[in-house]
Amino acid sequence: MQVTETLNEGLKRAYAITVTAAELDAKVNEKLVEAQPEIEMKGFRKGKVPMALLKKQFGQRVLGEAMQEAIDGAMNSHFETSGDRPALQPEVKMTNEDWKEGDDVNVEMSYEKLPEIPEVDLAGIALERLVVKADDADVDEALANLAETAKSFEDTDEGTAAEDGDQVVFDFLGKVDGEAFEGGAAEDYPLVLGSGSFIPGFEDQLVGVKAGDEKNVEVKFPDEYGAENLAGKDAVFECKIKAVKKAKAAELDDELAKKFGSDDLDALKAQIRDRLEGEYAGAARQVMKRGLLDVLDEQVTFELPPSLVDAEAKQIAHQLWHEENPEVHDHNHGEIEVSEEATRLANRRVKLGLLLAELGQKAEVQVSDAEFTQAVMNQARQYPGQERQFFEFVQQNQQMQQQLRAPIFEDKVVDHIAEQATVTEKEISKDDLQAAVDALDEE
Structure with a gap:
């Protein structure tokens, strides 16, 4: 087997690899000898089929495997000897496309090798680590945000109009083109106005409602709405207001702490x-x-x-x-x-x-x-x-x-x-x- 360098430019490398017909034939014979003990054929006992017959019967099939193994072996040997590490999978192609049995196999292999990485003096590198201490104001702000998630809602006096931040408890039935649609109805639903829980424009129209009111909320589903049958459609929600509740902040005490473990x-x-x-x-x-x-x-x-x-x-x-x-x-x-x-x-x-x-x-x-x-x-x-x-x-x-x-x-x-x-x-x-x-x- 012969490996000849044909390109050495920067990190680019190319080699011409020649696997001689004799080497290939020896590889075929080696594989057939290895398989011979397990082969049975009519007229011969297992393991006793003559080599000439085996070669005639299986030679062509084994030849392809032998060719691939020979080329792979040449490549692996080259990388072990040279120490090159290809950046990407090497490109390999036969150059004698008119090859026939009995000819040498000529292959061209090309690749870009990974570069030699210079030594780095890590001890000579100077870095700065920024340090931030959480002050009392930061902690108090985060505590207030936790308390916000633990707030409760209390009933208001009769006739109280809902404002942003209030909780409205209501029944609703949504309709498109006068027909109710699946998932568009609920009873005693608690909605905090301004939370953005419903589609744009819905919550704004409930500002000012009172317990006992009935109100039709007219909205349009967004074009990118998840349900295709509703996307971009105009809808009317028939709403019956059950209660308007005001938020009550959670007390910043040990009981609040226990709620968070x-x-x-x-x-x-x-x-x-x-x-x-x-x-x-x-x-x-x-x-x-x-x-x-x-x-x-x-x-x-x-x-x-x-x-x-x-x-x-x-x-x-x-x-x-x-x-x-x-x-x-x-x-x-x-x-x-x-x-x-x-x-x-x-x-x-x-x-x-x-x-x-x-x-x-x-x-x-x-x-x-x-x-x-x-x-x-x-x-x-x-x-x-x-x-x-x-x-x-x-x-x-x-x-x-x-x-x-x-x-x-x-x-x-x-x-x-x-x-x-x-x-x-x-x-x-x-x-x-x-x-x-x-x-x-x-x-």
């Missing part, structure tokens, strides 16, 4: 403070991660495989196009032009992706089974009632498994780098942290 109000405030500071820490981590990626992007330089950059740029351009054209939900559109911005982002993503992968491999970073399972469970929650089908889909889909593992791996590599880097803490306000987070989206 805390022993007392002080314990609830402590839990709220911990939760808020945990949220601030998560946001600060994203800011520090962006800072780290910016440093790596600026400090580390190496040649990038054009095929990976092109594929990433096309994907980015496609995503940006759909963000600009949200009304298009399928892919039945023309070719999308790749902008300079998409190419710039693609270069950054490919570079950082390869660099983080290399650093993670050297540090032996692994995604544990428990971490992967948690990621699958988190994703499955987005499909209520179909969790089992989602789990089965993930089990059978290697690409989906990789998509779920990739962000976990990346975060663990970032944590590893941060442990080696010089990190200083800077205490800032909640508003300054929000501004830093907002700036991430603007870049």
Whole structure:
């Protein structure tokens, strides 16, 4: 077998591979000898069929397998010897298309190799970790929001007109073109005005009603309404008002705390403070991660495989196009032009992706089974009632498994780098942290 380099340009490589007819014939004979003990044929005992007859009977079938194995073997041997790692699946094609049995097999293999990643002095990287403490005002605001969810509603005096924020208890019957429709009726329904629970315009028309009133509410279902038979239709809801109730704020006391699983109000405030500071820490981590990626992007330089950059740029351009054209939900559109911005982002993503992968491999970073399972469970929650089908889909889909593992791996590599880097803490306000987070989206 002969392997000859025909292209060595940047990261691009190409090789001519020749499998001689003699090597191929030997491979066929080897496979037939291996199978001979199990073969039965009329007139011969099992395992006693002559090799010449076996070759005549099965030679053509085995020849294809032998050819593929020989080429695969040559490729694997080349990558082991050269140390090259292809960026994408190598392109392999026969160059003697008029090949016939007895001829040598000539194959051309081409690929782009992954680049050599330079060493990075992780200890020389300086990072800033933003720290935000939850002050009493933050805790009180969060506590008030909790109390809002625990508020109750009390009956009002007879003749009280409903206002925004009041709860109206009523019966209703919805009709389209004079006909009642399924799901358009209820009794003693409690609706908080201004909550946005009903379709636009419904709640506004109940402002001012009193217990005992009857009122027809005229609305139009949104064009994108979930039920196709109602989407875009005009409807009339016949409403009978049973009661108008005023909201009563929950008392900020130990009883409220117990409703949320805390022993007392002080314990609830402590839990709220911990939760808020945990949220601030998560946001600060994203800011520090962006800072780290910016440093790596600026400090580390190496040649990038054009095929990976092109594929990433096309994907980015496609995503940006759909963000600009949200009304298009399928892919039945023309070719999308790749902008300079998409190419710039693609270069950054490919570079950082390869660099983080290399650093993670050297540090032996692994995604544990428990971490992967948690990621699958988190994703499955987005499909209520179909969790089992989602789990089965993930089990059978290697690409989906990789998509779920990739962000976990990346975060663990970032944590590893941060442990080696010089990190200083800077205490800032909640508003300054929000501004830093907002700036991430603007870049």
